[in-house]
Amino acid sequence: MAKPTGFLEYERALSPDRAPLTRIKDWEEFHTAFSAEEQRVQAARCMDCGTPFCHSGLMIGGGASGCPINNLIPEWNELVYRGLWKDAIARLLKTNNFPEFTGRVCPAPCEGSCTLGLIDPSVSIKADECKIIDYAFEQGWIKPCPPESRTGKRVAVVGSGPSGLACAAQLNYAGHSVTVFERADRPGGLLMYGIPNMKLDKTRVVLRRIKLMEEEGVVFQTGVEVGKDKDAQSLLANFDAVVLCTGATLPRDLAAEGREGADGIHFAVDFLHANTKSLLDSKLTDGSYISAKDKHVIVIGGGDTGTDCVATSVRHGCKSITQFEIMPKPPKSRTPGNPWPEWPKIFRTDYGQEEAEAVFGHDPRAYGVMTTQVEKDEAGHVRALHTVQVEWKKDAKSGRFAPMPVAGSKKIWPADLVLIAMGFLGPEQALLDDFGIERTARSNIAASETDYATNIPGVFAAGDARRGQSLVVWGIHEGRAAAAACDRYLMQTA
Structure with a gap:
C-alpha cells in the first residue's frame, strides 16, 4: 500500500482537461497533467485493501473487472508515493509494454473494481499510470533495450495495432527477428488511425x-497488405512463425430502408482514418478527408x-x-x-x-433511438433519417431482450452526413481464406487462449481478430500471451 491513511486524508483529483471551447480549435491532446508531487498525493490514496481487485483482470457480468494485463497497481502506487519513480516504471513495464497508450485511452476497468470505490471515489489509477510513463520519458529513462x-x-x-505491437515487442525481447506487416502507410493500426489525435498524439x-521498437530491432513494413501484396505462402515459406493481429475491422452496417446506395453515409472508421491521415500529411490542407463543416451530422x-x-465533427465546424444510442440512458449510479x-x-x-454541449448548449445524445429509414434527395444524397423510439423488452419466442418500437414515436431528423459507429463484425475474411484459417461461429479466428495456435502449424492469432472487438488493454494482453505461445513453439522446433 501507499500511505496507510492516505485515502482518509486526500480526495480524488484529476488534472483538468483543457476547456472545451479552447481545445476544439486544434487537434492537440486535451488532457493536461499533474506535477509529480500532485500525482504522488493521488497515489497515496491507494489503500491496504487486502485483496487488490484492481489488477485481477477477471471477466464478471460480461465485462472486464480489474486490469486485463494484471498491472501491479498497488505496488507502483506505493513506489510513486515514496518518490521511487524509477522503480515504479520498472514495475509498470513488467506487465504493460505501452502504458503511454493505456494511460490515455483505456476506460480503466481497474478503477471500476478499486476497493476504495466501495465507499469513496476510486484511486486515480489511470492518471497515476500515465504520469509514471510520461515522467520516465521526460527523465530519459526509457531507452532502447535490444536483446543481447x-x-x-x-x-x-x-x-x-495494440496486439501486433505487443506481440512484436515480446518476441523481439526473446531474441527472435520480427517483421511487422502493416497495410496502412504508417504503423500503429487502431492506435494510429482509429483513435483521434486529440486523444492520443x-x-x-x-x-x-514505434521508433523505440525499431531501435530495438523490430522491422516495420508499411503499405503491405498480406493476402494481396504478399500472399500467405510467401510468409509461411520465409518465416518460422506467423502471428495474425489484423484486428476486427469489418464494420457493422445500418439495416434501414434506403441505406443502399445513399451518398453521405460513411463508416466511422473511414471518417476517422481519413481525418487523421490528412492531419498528419498536411494539417488538413489537402482536403483528403470527409468534412463535417456546415453539415447536420x-x-x-x-x-x-x-x-x-462527435469530437471530430465539432472541430470541423458542423x-x-x-x-x-439504441440503448436506454444509463443510471447515474450502480443498480443492484x-x-x-x-x-x-x-x-x-x-x-x-x-x-x-459547449458549442450547441445541449448533450448531443438521444437514447432509445432506432433508425428505420434513410431519406435521400433527387441526387441520392442523404437528407434525413427517420427513427422510432424503442423499449427493451423480452422477446416472447427467444426470451431475450430486444428493442420494441414505441407507438407514435416516429421522428424525422435532418442529416447531411451520417457516420455509422455501430461496432464491428469481425476480421476481414480474405486474408484468412488465403491462409486457410478455421473460424468461429462469429467469423473470428479459431484459436484458444491456452496456445493461441490456429489450425495451420506455426500460425498464431491474437487481439480483436481472435476475441472480437475489444479494448486496447485486451489487445496488449493478447499480444503478450500469443508471443509467449509462439516463443514456446519456436524453441521447441529449434
Whole structure:
C-alpha cells in the first residue's frame, strides 16, 4: 500500500482537461497533467485493501473487472508515493509494454473494481499510470533495450495495432527477428488511425514508441497488405512463425430502408482514418478527408468510436451534431444488478459530448433511438433519417431482450452526413481464406487462449481478430500471451 491513511486524508483529483471551447480549435491532446508531487498525493490514496481487485483482470457480468494485463497497481502506487519513480516504471513495464497508450485511452476497468470505490471515489489509477510513463520519458529513462543475442528464428506479425505491437515487442525481447506487416502507410493500426489525435498524439506518443521498437530491432513494413501484396505462402515459406493481429475491422452496417446506395453515409472508421491521415500529411490542407463543416451530422452508435466522431465533427465546424444510442440512458449510479467489482454501467459524459454541449448548449445524445429509414434527395444524397423510439423488452419466442418500437414515436431528423459507429463484425475474411484459417461461429479466428495456435502449424492469432472487438488493454494482453505461445513453439522446433 501507499500511505496507510492516505485515502482518509486526500480526495480524488484529476488534472483538468483543457476547456472545451479552447481545445476544439486544434487537434492537440486535451488532457493536461499533474506535477509529480500532485500525482504522488493521488497515489497515496491507494489503500491496504487486502485483496487488490484492481489488477485481477477477471471477466464478471460480461465485462472486464480489474486490469486485463494484471498491472501491479498497488505496488507502483506505493513506489510513486515514496518518490521511487524509477522503480515504479520498472514495475509498470513488467506487465504493460505501452502504458503511454493505456494511460490515455483505456476506460480503466481497474478503477471500476478499486476497493476504495466501495465507499469513496476510486484511486486515480489511470492518471497515476500515465504520469509514471510520461515522467520516465521526460527523465530519459526509457531507452532502447535490444536483446543481447538472437535465436536465428524469424517471425512475421501481421498488423501493427495494440496486439501486433505487443506481440512484436515480446518476441523481439526473446531474441527472435520480427517483421511487422502493416497495410496502412504508417504503423500503429487502431492506435494510429482509429483513435483521434486529440486523444492520443500520433507523433509525440505513438511514433515515439514505434521508433523505440525499431531501435530495438523490430522491422516495420508499411503499405503491405498480406493476402494481396504478399500472399500467405510467401510468409509461411520465409518465416518460422506467423502471428495474425489484423484486428476486427469489418464494420457493422445500418439495416434501414434506403441505406443502399445513399451518398453521405460513411463508416466511422473511414471518417476517422481519413481525418487523421490528412492531419498528419498536411494539417488538413489537402482536403483528403470527409468534412463535417456546415453539415447536420448524425452519429449512429454510442461507444468510444461514436464519441470520437462527435469530437471530430465539432472541430470541423458542423452545423449540428446528434448521436443516436439504441440503448436506454444509463443510471447515474450502480443498480443492484451491477454490483462492485463489476464494471459500473453508469451514465458518463465523455470529451466529445462535453465539446458538443459547449458549442450547441445541449448533450448531443438521444437514447432509445432506432433508425428505420434513410431519406435521400433527387441526387441520392442523404437528407434525413427517420427513427422510432424503442423499449427493451423480452422477446416472447427467444426470451431475450430486444428493442420494441414505441407507438407514435416516429421522428424525422435532418442529416447531411451520417457516420455509422455501430461496432464491428469481425476480421476481414480474405486474408484468412488465403491462409486457410478455421473460424468461429462469429467469423473470428479459431484459436484458444491456452496456445493461441490456429489450425495451420506455426500460425498464431491474437487481439480483436481472435476475441472480437475489444479494448486496447485486451489487445496488449493478447499480444503478450500469443508471443509467449509462439516463443514456446519456436524453441521447441529449434
